[in-house]
Amino acid sequence: MARTRTTKKLAQRIDLNYFKRPTPLKRAKLGLSILLPALALAWIAWLVLAKNTSVYSSGRMAEAHAVLANDCAACHVQKAGVFSQKAEDSACLSCHDGPIHHHVATKQVACAQCHNEHRGRINLLAASNENCSQCHSDLKANGGTLNYANAILSFSDGHPEFAVVRAQGGSKPADPGTIKLNHALHMKLIRRGPTGPLVQLQCGNCHRPAAAPADMTYGDAKYVAASTTYKASDELLPVKQESLPPHDLSSGRELMAPVKFATACASCHLLTFDKHFDEGVPHDKPEVVHAFLVTKFTQYIAAHPGDVRVVRDPSRDLAGKAPQPEVRILTPAQWVAERTADAEQLLWRKTCIQCHVLSVGGASVNAAVPTAPSVLPVVAAANTTVKWMPHAKFDHQAHTGFTCISCHTQALTSTLNTDVMMPGIATCQTCHAPGPDHAESRCFECHTYHDWPKRKEITPTFNLPALKHGGR
Ligand code: HEC
Ligand code: HEC
Ligand code: HEC
Ligand code: HEC
Ligand code: HEC
Numbered sequence: 001m002a003r004t005r006t007t008k009k010l011a012q013r014i015d016l017n018y019f020k021r022p023t024p025l026k027r028a029k030l031g032l033s034i035l036l037p038a039l040a041l042a043w044i045a046w047l048v049l050a051k052n053t054s055v056y057s058s059g060r061m062a063e064a065h066a067v068l069a070n071d072c073a074a075c076h077v078q079k080a081g082v083f084s085q086k087a088e089d090s091a092c093l094s095c096h097d098g099p100i101h102h103h104v105a106t107k108q109v110a111c112a113q114c115h116n117e118h119r120g121r122i123n124l125l126a127a128s129n130e131n132c133s134q135c136h137s138d139l140k141a142n143g144g145t146l147n148y149a150n151a152i153l154s155f156s157d158g159h160p161e162f163a164v165v166r167a168q169g170g171s172k173p174a175d176p177g178t179i180k181l182n183h184a185l186h187m188k189l190i191r192r193g194p195t196g197p198l199v200q201l202q203c204g205n206c207h208r209p210a211a212a213p214a215d216m217t218y219g220d221a222k223y224v225a226a227s228t229t230y231k232a233s234d235e236l237l238p239v240k241q242e243s244l245p246p247h248d249l250s251s252g253r254e255l256m257a258p259v260k261f262a263t264a265c266a267s268c269h270l271l272t273f274d275k276h277f278d279e280g281v282p283h284d285k286p287e288v289v290h291a292f293l294v295t296k297f298t299q300y301i302a303a304h305p306g307d308v309r310v311v312r313d314p315s316r317d318l319a320g321k322a323p324q325p326e327v328r329i330l331t332p333a334q335w336v337a338e339r340t341a342d343a344e345q346l347l348w349r350k351t352c353i354q355c356h357v358l359s360v361g362g363a364s365v366n367a368a369v370p371t372a373p374s375v376l377p378v379v380a381a382a383n384t385t386v387k388w389m390p391h392a393k394f395d396h397q398a399h400t401g402f403t404c405i406s407c408h409t410q411a412l413t414s415t416l417n418t419d420v421m422m423p424g425i426a427t428c429q430t431c432h433a434p435g436p437d438h439a440e441s442r443c444f445e446c447h448t449y450h451d452w453p454k455r456k457e458i459t460p461t462f463n464l465p466a467l468k469h470g471g472r
């Protein structure tokens, strides 16, 4: 029999109740729609039970505060059972002080404005330019004196040229240091000592970070070992009082140490004083040098009594005839006094004044005019500047990849110790500028904000278990 396929017969095969029957897929869908909300509720319930409040938080905490991620109340103080939307200064101050910037500032700025939170693992110290320019765009209106530039918006907008290289009242700024080093002369090929070979000095032969050991290529161990009657601090100019010292622990590599005669000059510039001796005088105050000379000559004449017979130089007189050599017999005391006076004329008028300003009774010692043998000269204080830019932080260590002369360009050409060889703002701006291809240029990179020496000690109120469980 032939199969008859009518539409009606076909239609009768379809089960009109098919959608009411459960299928595996449908069972899964139903299950999920009940399970997921239940899971979510259970999760929240579990978080609540565990007092984990991060679920309400608007973002991850910065690294320094990561341990507080569950402890909203540490910063959002609870008032009448409700967490404050703002982070309270008082909460921050219960863990660490943030001493006020300059007491003359009139505006109050909340801690949280600069130290923003919930932005992920950001640098909490990265205050924006606007945080600073809210006052520095018009410093006078915000309590400032006229000591500083009035309107600074960013490092590239309104930031003044650095004071050390800024002309003051029409005159060029000068280095107050008195050691007469001629950089240009020493950076060319130069003789090592009166009869030594030609050498090429490097900046690092004389300059080094304060924490690094001195390079001894041109040093003299004897002078390094000797103690001096002048103190290291006598040479240094005091750092300006009103500047804010950096808070971070110093590595001792930020600044260069003051240059020392013993480590940087001694093996080329000998302090020899008399043909009877190879050694040099101590590198110290003239009184010490004088006492040393008297002792040395007294010891010498005791060991060589025959030397009291002195033959004067048979120099030619004006008539062109050689005079008879004049022979004198001196007492040992006279001999010591004469030799000492001669040595001192050489030292004060030739050796020491090559590097120093010497004066007697206020008048400077001069190579042409002999000094009275009875009075000792005074060596001018070195007046070495330790911190050239006291209102900013600078760290040589962070710039070790760059040659010294890329910032201190004049060091190859400067002939006077009074020249200031510090870089100006344009040098810094070649690298410290906005944009991803540049080094950081927001204010916090180079400046200290808080007056850290005025910091108050905090008595801690949080303990570890409390931190873990979200309460005090
Ligand atoms: C270390 C301190 C600190 C802790 C701990 C902290 N916050 Fe904040 N929170 C802040 C700061 C700072 C702001 C910025 C707002 C302001 O100006 O005060 C802020 C802002 C907020 C805001 C407002 C939205 C916003 O981003 O401005 C919410 C919501 C918030 N926090 C929730 C939480 C929750 C929930 C927790 C606990 C899981 C928490 N916070 C823990 C410091 C903290
Ligand atoms: C429960 C204690 C606690 C509270 C509250 C707290 N902090 Fe801190 N904070 C710390 C600890 C711990 C560190 C890490 C150690 C340090 O650098 O002193 C830290 C570090 C910091 C740092 C330095 C970060 C860095 O990268 O060096 C800043 C800035 C800071 N906190 C600001 C704030 C501000 C602003 C508030 C208030 C909104 C606040 N803190 C609230 C404990 C706290
Ligand atoms: C105008 C912006 C600004 C304000 C307001 C501010 N800070 Fe700071 N804070 C900074 C800058 C910039 C630094 C980094 C330079 C420094 O150490 O001074 C810093 C550093 C810190 C540090 C880091 C210390 C470390 O370990 O190096 C702490 C802690 C701190 N501030 C706490 C506070 C507290 C607490 C308040 C509120 C009383 C506050 N700050 C207000 C800008 C600000
Ligand atoms: C609340 C206002 C205010 C804010 C915000 C502020 N400053 Fe100042 N700043 C002052 C005042 C006032 C002086 C002191 C001026 C004076 O003595 O004449 C000053 C002086 C300075 C000085 C020169 C003196 C010194 O400390 O060496 C620097 C640098 C400085 N601020 C940097 C900053 C930086 C960086 C920021 C941002 C992190 C900042 N300031 C934010 C008000 C402010
Ligand atoms: C022979 C030792 C010697 C060498 C080599 C030397 N310096 Fe100096 N430098 C000194 C002495 C001494 C002073 C202090 C006297 C002065 O202010 O000129 C000084 C001072 C400085 C100062 C601070 C004073 C100012 O006026 O700016 C800078 C910067 C400096 N040197 C950079 C350099 C650089 C860069 C080089 C290499 C290109 C270099 N120096 C090579 C001995 C040396």
Ligand code: HEC
Binding pocket: 179, 180, 181, 182, 185, 186, 190, 191, 192, 193, 199, 201, 206, 218, 259, 260, 261, 264, 265, 266, 267, 268, 269, 354, 355
């Ligand atoms: C490598 C050897 C060497 C070293 C190291 C050296 N000098 Fe010299 N210095 C010389 C020579 C050579 C002369 C040239 C002597 C001359 O022509 O009278 C000289 C000349 C000078 C002059 C006279 C410059 C002038 O313009 O006439 C001064 C000042 C001076 N040196 C200071 C120093 C000081 C300070 C140091 C250590 C910080 C130092 N020197 C390190 C070799 C050296």
Ligand code: HEC
Binding pocket: 179, 230, 231, 234, 235, 236, 259, 260, 261, 262, 265, 269, 271, 281, 282, 283, 284, 285, 286, 289, 347, 351, 352, 353, 354, 355, 356, 379, 380, 381, 382, 383
């Ligand atoms: C080649 C250069 C050079 C010669 C020559 C030199 N000095 Fe110095 N002198 C220095 C340098 C560099 C310093 C800086 C600090 C140090 O070395 O202790 C210094 C520092 C001093 C100081 C300490 C100054 C202060 O600020 O307190 C005295 C004192 C001194 N010298 C005395 C002498 C006497 C005396 C002579 C001659 C016998 C002499 N110096 C020769 C380079 C020289």
Ligand code: HEC
Binding pocket: 129, 132, 133, 136, 147, 148, 149, 152, 153, 154, 155, 159, 160, 162, 163, 164, 388, 389, 390, 391, 392, 428, 432, 440, 441, 442, 443, 444, 445, 446, 447
């Ligand atoms: C790349 C480093 C750097 C950056 C970024 C920077 N400064 Fe400076 N700033 C300096 C140096 C260096 C000085 C010179 C310090 C001195 O003379 O003692 C200075 C000087 C200052 C002074 C004293 C000005 C005067 O009249 O002599 C103020 C105020 C100041 N900066 C504020 C700011 C502010 C605000 C910002 C951000 C908008 C900022 N600085 C960004 C390096 C920087």
Ligand code: HEC
Binding pocket: 203, 204, 207, 208, 254, 255, 256, 257, 385, 386, 387, 388, 389, 390, 392, 393, 394, 396, 399, 402, 403, 404, 405, 406, 407, 408, 422, 423
């Ligand atoms: C990125 C620029 C830069 C480079 C590179 C650099 N300096 Fe400096 N240097 C400075 C600045 C800025 C100061 C002023 C710092 C201060 O005292 O506030 C300074 C200060 C100095 C001083 C005076 C003492 C002191 O530390 O304050 C000497 C000496 C010096 N530099 C030598 C060197 C030598 C040597 C090198 C190479 C090894 C070098 N500098 C590389 C920027 C630079």
Ligand code: HEC
Binding pocket: 393, 394, 395, 398, 399, 402, 407, 423, 424, 427, 428, 429, 430, 431, 432, 438, 439, 440, 445, 446
């Ligand atoms: C050749 C490029 C270059 C020049 C020029 C330069 N810097 Fe930098 N500076 C850097 C780099 C790179 C860093 C490290 C990375 C960063 O912080 O972005 C840095 C870091 C710094 C820091 C932070 C140091 C720290 O503690 O981490 C300060 C402050 C600074 N520079 C100041 C200056 C000043 C002031 C000048 C001008 C005298 C200057 N820089 C010139 C490239 C430069």
